[in-house]
Amino acid sequence: MKWLPRGYGGERRSPECVKREGWREQGLLAVTIDDQRLTWVERELVKQLGEKLYGKRPLLKEVR
Known part of the structure; x- marks a missing residue:
């Protein structure tokens, strides 16, 4: 059974x-702080911009 008519599926x-x-x-x-294509300075800039615009990220609790 097909869910979409032929030609409407796409990829x-x-x-x-x-993102591009x-x-x-x-x-x-859209940039992730962990993107390895960025230098440390660039990642820090992204982090600071995100915190300025949206606030600090919640700390992740360690699961044991």
Whole structure:
């Protein structure tokens, strides 16, 4: 049984593709603090911008 009519299925875009198109088309930037393509200074800048705009992230509790 098919859920969609033929020709409407398409392919799912990768998260990197969605981020790239969001930046190019709408000026949106989605960056993870752990992105290894960034230097330490760049990661700190991203962290500081996130905290300024949205507040500090909650601390993760260690599960034992």
